[in-house]
Amino acid sequence: MYRILKAEKVADKIFLMVVEAPRVAEYCQPGQFLIVRNDEKGERIPLTICDYDRERKTVTIVFQIVGASTLMMSMLKAGDCFHDVVGPLGLASEFITDPIEEVRKRRYLFVAGGVGAAPVYPQVKWMHENGIDCDVIVGAKTKDLILLEEEMSRVAGNLYITTDDGSYKRKGMVTQVIQDLYDEGKRYDVCVAIGPMIMMKFVCLLTEKLGLPTIVSMNPIMVDGTGMCGACRVSVGGKTKFACVDGPEFDGHQIDWTQAMERQQLYRTEEGRAMLAAQEGATHHGGCGQCGGDR
């Protein structure tokens, strides 16, 4: 059992929890994720790791209520336990394994949209701990949905906050801020963009024009999280990749966004899942016969 030490509502339908998970806390790196289950028969819920404390053996997760399982999660309080916390899963961000001298030479721009601020934070924190100042854009629909502003301001070189409705700081979407920074003469070597798929797609369309290589973190439907079921497939540069083991981070300019967004929509209905099963044959998730598949 994995005890929840802190449970806090940070915005409408968005919750932050600090959870005792010694193994994940010891080995996780920025870019990786974990899977939690509320109880033995519960749905596996993949969540990006927002922070970790190796000494206290805790991880911090931030999640949004999007369905029954996350609604149940939101009702848990400090002192309650998760049945499982599995991880760390997926690959760490590329800069973790690149030679640090190379990473130090690059100018990074991080772009976080909405709940995407949670996975961006540990990456910017890692940069800060390694003496690298990065520019960070955090965007949300409105002031109350800006997450981790204080934490981010402690680790970012420059922090640009924007709201779609202009209720706080700049007005406009994150893409507008990227364009503004370029118009002001700023230049970067790498952009890391994490948020809703539509945001990552539009950031990539813009950065392609600007000639700015861009990494995105994909969060498609996941089931087992171990590369066995095929649920999380993403087409990258014409090749099928599984976000849970080959990602979740990929070259955003190589992603087939149309397919990724269609797949996310189709998975929402039984009819759509049946269509995917027909299209994908034995490689469709559920092909292993073990995980319960779409049922």
Ligand code: NAD
């Ligand atoms: P949101 O819809 O409030 O969007 C956040 C910001 O993204 C906006 O303020 C805007 O600046 C930008 N954005 C949105 N649409 C855009 C567009 N068309 N062009 C340019 N910029 C745009 O975000 P939310 O409600 O927090 O998003 C929730 C979604 O994010 C969920 O579907 C969740 O699964 C996903 N998510 C993804 C990750 C990940 O790892 N990629 C992590 C957490 C959440």
Ligand code: FES
């Ligand atoms: Fe990635 Fe099953 S969740 S292969």
